[in-house]
Amino acid sequence: MKIYEMKIAPNPRRVRIFLAEKEIDNIEFVQMDLQKGENLSEEFRKKSPLTKVPVLELDDGQCICETLAICRYFEERFPEKSLMGKSPLEKANIEMWQRWVELYFFLPTGMCFQHTSGYFKDRMNPIKAWGEECHSQVTKFMTFMNRHLATRDYLAGDAFSIADITALCAMDFNRVNDISISDDQPHLKRWYQLVSSRPSAKA
Amino acid sequence: MKIYEMKIAPNPRRVRIFLAEKEIDNIEFVQMDLQKGENLSEEFRKKSPLTKVPVLELDDGQCICETLAICRYFEERFPEKSLMGKSPLEKANIEMWQRWVELYFFLPTGMCFQHTSGYFKDRMNPIKAWGEECHSQVTKFMTFMNRHLATRDYLAGDAFSIADITALCAMDFNRVNDISISDDQPHLKRWYQLVSSRPSAKA
Numbered sequence: 001m002k003i004y005e006m007k008i009a010p011n012p013r014r015v016r017i018f019l020a021e022k023e024i025d026n027i028e029f030v031q032m033d034l035q036k037g038e039n040l041s042e043e044f045r046k047k048s049p050l051t052k053v054p055v056l057e058l059d060d061g062q063c064i065c066e067t068l069a070i071c072r073y074f075e076e077r078f079p080e081k082s083l084m085g086k087s088p089l090e091k092a093n094i095e096m097w098q099r100w101v102e103l104y105f106f107l108p109t110g111m112c113f114q115h116t117s118g119y120f121k122d123r124m125n126p127i128k129a130w131g132e133e134c135h136s137q138v139t140k141f142m143t144f145m146n147r148h149l150a151t152r153d154y155l156a157g158d159a160f161s162i163a164d165i166t167a168l169c170a171m172d173f174n175r176v177n178d179i180s181i182s183d184d185q186p187h188l189k190r191w192y193q194l195v196s197s198r199p200s201a202k203a
Numbered sequence: 204m205k206i207y208e209m210k211i212a213p214n215p216r217r218v219r220i221f222l223a224e225k226e227i228d229n230i231e232f233v234q235m236d237l238q239k240g241e242n243l244s245e246e247f248r249k250k251s252p253l254t255k256v257p258v259l260e261l262d263d264g265q266c267i268c269e270t271l272a273i274c275r276y277f278e279e280r281f282p283e284k285s286l287m288g289k290s291p292l293e294k295a296n297i298e299m300w301q302r303w304v305e306l307y308f309f310l311p312t313g314m315c316f317q318h319t320s321g322y323f324k325d326r327m328n329p330i331k332a333w334g335e336e337c338h339s340q341v342t343k344f345m346t347f348m349n350r351h352l353a354t355r356d357y358l359a360g361d362a363f364s365i366a367d368i369t370a371l372c373a374m375d376f377n378r379v380n381d382i383s384i385s386d387d388q389p390h391l392k393r394w395y396q397l398v399s400s401r402p403s404a405k406a
Contacts, residue, residue: 049347050303062292069299076291088279089265096272100253130333144252 020200097156097163108134149187223403300359300366311337352390
């Protein structure tokens with residue numbers, strides 16, 4: 001199996017952390033330079049029609065795009081060390097949190113960067129006012145997480161899950177948006193230290 | 204079990220179609236008027252801290268928010284008539300398509316409406332240029348779906364799935380954005396007629 005990715009991008013890191021937690025280490029990683037547009041070639045579009053990374057290529061050539069779909073594939077094939085829950089209720093609760101984090105923290109984090117930095121300005125239409133609105137969505141969600149984490153260690157349920165992975169990757173990527181945890185967010189800070197100190201965070 | 208929803212909103216419809224396909228009909232539906240702000244009460248925030256609908260309330264009072272998390276709960280409890288796939292590869296492929304449709308079609312459909320119509324302008328910051336950008340993302344994704352559907356009946360694999368549900372609900376909701384399938388999109392039109400004619404589409 002191969003994964004096409006770009007090491008510094010936040011979505012590929014979600015997959016690498018997921019795999020590290022599951023101790024799956026027989027994957028070949030192929031680096032792509034997105035800023036140079038290596039993902040826009042005809043050949044890569046056959047693997048990833050929307051030109052995004054990461055992409056998982058199976059040994060028979062079939063490709064799975066989208067971070068969560070790649071994680072789902074590994075979770076279903078290797079259910080030990082579950083990161084997406086076991087019972088229907090656990091799975092639903094983790095998916096709820098994974099989606100909250102993704103829709104209201106991870107996505108605005110990425111859009112804040114794209115719409116204010118001009119990083120991809122050769123291939124998108126940056127709208128500064130939207131980037132600024134995303135900035136405020138990100139800080140609002142951090143307030144929400146801080147409150148939630150006052151009474152628990154992890155975002156969803158009692159154990160580390162894919163929701164924590166998504167949140168950690170968004171939190172770290174917010175460096176590019178000049179957003180960090182403030183001193184009046186002690187619970188978020190404690191959670192951040194806890195999840196950052198797992199060996200998988202280095203992946 | 205109870206579901207809090209607003210009948211005309213597109214996310215609750217995704218859940219209703221999902222339940223209709225699975226022939227689950229023992230749920231009580233509670234209507235909320237979002238424009239009047241009924242979802243902003245302290246009482247409702249206990250069920251749905253981000254004030255969104257739909258919300259599934261279990262008989263013991265536990266609540267699951269987020270459309271996909273609610274669908275996951277029912278898929279896991281009642282795996283017959285699967286809408287999210289059975290094998291790891293099927294599950295991953297359906298999740299990939301469900302996410303493509305959601306991120307690049309359903310979400311921009313909703314944001315186009317919100318940022319150009321002023322519907323929620325008392326509680327959000329509408330940015331017209333972003334609404335217009337979303338409009339163009341929506342029509343671009345329709346071109347992509349039309350091409351993909353040239354050689355198959357459904358979006359993900361050989362059977363109707365949750366990816367088709369998300370796409371159908373976005374397609375119909377695009378009425379509010381004045382976006383419809385054009386005559387040079389015959390494959391998308393055929394798919395639309397196929398999925399719209401299922402009894403569940405009336406849900």
